[in-house]
Amino acid sequence: MMEPVIQVDELVKVYSLGEVEVHALQGISLSIERGEFVAIMGASGSGKSTFMNILGFLDPPTSGQYLLDGINGEHLSRDELAEIRNQKIGFVFQGFNLLSRTSAEENVELPLIYAGTPTSKRREMARNALSQVGLEGRFHHHPSQLSGGEQQRVAIARALVNQPSILLADEPTGNLDSKTSVEIMGIFQRLNREMRITIIMITHEPDIASFAKRNILFRDGKIVDDHVNLPLSNAVRKEVEK
Amino acid sequence: MTRLLASLRIALRALMVNKMRSTLTMLGIIIGVGAVIAMIAVGSGAKKRIAEQIASMGSNMLIVLSGSSTSGGLRFGSGTVPTLTADDGKAIANEIPAVKYVAPNLNGVAQVVFGNQNWSTVVTGQVPEFLEIREWSLSSGRPFTQQDVDGATKVCLLGQTVVDNLFGGVDPVGQVIRIKNLPMTVIGVLDMKGQSTMGQDLDDTIIVPLTTAQKKLFGMQFPGMVRQIAVQARGPEVMNEVEGQIADLLRQRHHLQPKQDNDFTVRNLTEILSTAEQSASVMSLLLGAIASISLIVGGIGIMNIMLVSVTERTREIGIRIAVGAKGRDILLQFLIESLVLSLIGGMMGIGLGVAGTLVLATFTQWPVLFSIEAILLAFLFSGSVGVFFGFYPARKASLLNPIEALRYE
Numbered sequence: 001m002m003e004p005v006i007q008v009d010e011l012v013k014v015y016s017l018g019e020v021e022v023h024a025l026q027g028i029s030l031s032i033e034r035g036e037f038v039a040i041m042g043a044s045g046s047g048k049s050t051f052m053n054i055l056g057f058l059d060p061p062t063s064g065q066y067l068l069d070g071i072n073g074e075h076l077s078r079d080e081l082a083e084i085r086n087q088k089i090g091f092v093f094q095g096f097n098l099l100s101r102t103s104a105e106e107n108v109e110l111p112l113i114y115a116g117t118p119t120s121k122r123r124e125m126a127r128n129a130l131s132q133v134g135l136e137g138r139f140h141h142h143p144s145q146l147s148g149g150e151q152q153r154v155a156i157a158r159a160l161v162n163q164p165s166i167l168l169a170d171e172p173t174g175n176l177d178s179k180t181s182v183e184i185m186g187i188f189q190r191l192n193r194e195m196r197i198t199i200i201m202i203t204h205e206p207d208i209a210s211f212a213k214r215n216i217l218f219r220d221g222k223i224v225d226d227h228v229n230l231p232l233s234n235a236v237r238k239e240v241e242k
Numbered sequence: 243m244t245r246l247l248a249s250l251r252i253a254l255r256a257l258m259v260n261k262m263r264s265t266l267t268m269l270g271i272i273i274g275v276g277a278v279i280a281m282i283a284v285g286s287g288a289k290k291r292i293a294e295q296i297a298s299m300g301s302n303m304l305i306v307l308s309g310s311s312t313s314g315g316l317r318f319g320s321g322t323v324p325t326l327t328a329d330d331g332k333a334i335a336n337e338i339p340a341v342k343y344v345a346p347n348l349n350g351v352a353q354v355v356f357g358n359q360n361w362s363t364v365v366t367g368q369v370p371e372f373l374e375i376r377e378w379s380l381s382s383g384r385p386f387t388q389q390d391v392d393g394a395t396k397v398c399l400l401g402q403t404v405v406d407n408l409f410g411g412v413d414p415v416g417q418v419i420r421i422k423n424l425p426m427t428v429i430g431v432l433d434m435k436g437q438s439t440m441g442q443d444l445d446d447t448i449i450v451p452l453t454t455a456q457k458k459l460f461g462m463q464f465p466g467m468v469r470q471i472a473v474q475a476r477g478p479e480v481m482n483e484v485e486g487q488i489a490d491l492l493r494q495r496h497h498l499q500p501k502q503d504n505d506f507t508v509r510n511l512t513e514i515l516s517t518a519e520q521s522a523s524v525m526s527l528l529l530g531a532i533a534s535i536s537l538i539v540g541g542i543g544i545m546n547i548m549l550v551s552v553t554e555r556t557r558e559i560g561i562r563i564a565v566g567a568k569g570r571d572i573l574l575q576f577l578i579e580s581l582v583l584s585l586i587g588g589m590m591g592i593g594l595g596v597a598g599t600l601v602l603a604t605f606t607q608w609p610v611l612f613s614i615e616a617i618l619l620a621f622l623f624s625g626s627v628g629v630f631f632g633f634y635p636a637r638k639a640s641l642l643n644p645i646e647a648l649r650y651e
Contacts, residue, residue, distance in 0.1 A: 053645055056564070058564065058644050058645050059645055078568075078569060079568040079569055079570075082563065082566050082567060082568045082569075083566060083568070085564060085565065085566050086565060086566020087566070091564050091565065093648065097557070097560075097561045097564075097648065098561075099558055099561065101255075101259055102255075110561070110562065110565050111565040111566050113245065113248045114245070114562070114565065114566040114567045114568070114571055115566065116245055119247075158565070162566075
């Protein structure tokens with residue numbers, strides 16, 4: 001049996017804001033297999049963003065264990081964690097987080113620069129990734145010359161370019177209108193289906209979550225629901241797209 | 243290597259985006275480096291002129307001046323009472339072994355005429371050794387000889403300024419000029435010496451045989467009278483010894499009683515000038531130090547802007563860290579940025595410093611001297627200022643928390 005790509009046990013995260021202690025995560029356990037498309041839902045303050053930061057090796061848990069591809073980040077240095085993020089994790093943010101005054105191509109090249117990929121290969125890989133998200137012919141456009149949906153697609157290309165184990169998307173449609181949101185979800189579904197990319201996505205919109213194969217609901221730092229979505233019928237999809 | 247090149251490109255692009263800001267930041271370094279280079283050039287120029295001055299006076303020089311006079315309680319300066327003779331000079335040469343050359347001389351101001359031109363200048367009676375002591379050669383003609391001194395012949399050597407004022411393009415050698423109405427044949431022209439440290443024109447002079455000056459031009463209150471005796475010692479180590487021996491010898495020759503004051507003064511010229519040279523060195527150092535302060539102020543300017551830049555680009559730094567930039571990648575990126583700022587500033591500063599110094603030299607006639615070492619030093623200094631003041635902001639950037647950085651608005 002294949003090892004799960006993400007294995008989380010009794011994850012706890014406590015922030016201390018001065019005198020007050022905030023228990024953001026109160027014992028989360030779950031595993032995610034390769035090729036899953038998971039939507040994590042929950043109201044704001046439910047701990048889903050904290051969970052995402054831990055999954056992205058951006059923030060260490062207070063206690064509990066998290067294995068990504070069998071790697072435990074607990075005793076790794078800042079630089080070693082940066083290397084794991086670079087090799088194994090692709091990030092897509094709500095606010096796109098592209099470098100301004102930098103072309104789409106160069107934005108996508110960014111993880112490759114830090115991976116030490118040679119310049120010529122970098123260009124080729126970046127263009128391939130942009131083509132996968134349907135942005136041929138937009139290689140030299142700057143973020144300010146692109147629509148929101150296009151910017152998010154550049155961000156997805158950047159997350160994909162290093163062929164990571166997981167793609168972490170934090171409210172990827174939060175800044176987009178519903179039509180564009182559906183487009184982005186279409187891209188996610190295609191990447192998941194055709195390239196077997198594992199996607200973990202945070203959202204608070206149920207109709208966006210419905211594009212994922214599995215939905216997990218967070219409340220007050222705990223998982224309250226975890227179920228597999230049935231594939232949406234075309235009729236339902238049409239309804240959502242309206 | 244790939245990462246280093248990439249960091250360099252990222253840094254250059256960031257600087258290009260804020261051209262105005264980058265230029266203003268560099269300005270501090272430009273002015274600093276320019277000032278250091280200009281100040282060192284002016285300082286070294288002054289030092290070099292003094293060194294030339296020492297060479298032009300001859301090294302290891304002592305000057306014996308005749309004594310001062312007292313009249314009605316009023317004391318006059320050295321040389322007001324003639325007490326020295328050419329024979330004193332001969333005695334110094336013969337009896338003190340550490341003496342290399344002795345040149346007694348007598349001078350005065352005289353009007354000089356050639357054709358319809360005339361000029362007033364200092365005419366000095368000298369012996370042939372004079373040229374050796376002063377390390378002065380002729381640009382044309384021949385020097386006078388001991389025979390000219392023995393025979394008090396009417397020949398003279400002209401300084402370049404005198405030639406320029408009397409002869410417009412005519413070759414002076416072989417011409418006859420009149421000094422105090424006495425016809426004298428020009429036998430040679432002295433090399434240019436330029437100005438002394440005090441700004442005196444060393445080329446505005448005429449040299450004649452000592453005896454000619456004594457007998458035919460200025461007259462003597464007593465036989466063999468000279469105004470000064472220039473003495474060159476064999477080396478710098480015997481200067482004090484020679485100074486004492488001259489004093490002893492002259493006291494004896496002038497029949498001075500033990501309680502009587504010297505009727506002459508012995509001056510160590512080289513010492514005076516090396517003191518001047520030392521103070522010029524100190525001056526040069528001081529000027530350089532003051533200029534370096536402006537370089538450091540420029541460095542603080544860089545630090546300031548880099549801190550602003552790090553804050554402004556917090557989000558960008560967060561993105562970079564999230565996609566896998568290590569601490570040293572971020573550190574390097576910002577360090578290269580400040581290094582590039584300071585090195586480009588340094589290069590422009592070198593240009594500004596050299597140009598400014600040349601302009602200064604043209605307008606003030608100050609001597610200036612550029613040295614590759616000083617320029618390299620200023621450049622390297624500006625580089626280290628960039629690294630030093632860039633390090634703190636760069637380190638701050640590299641330690642940012644990616645989550646907070648990504649959330650930064």
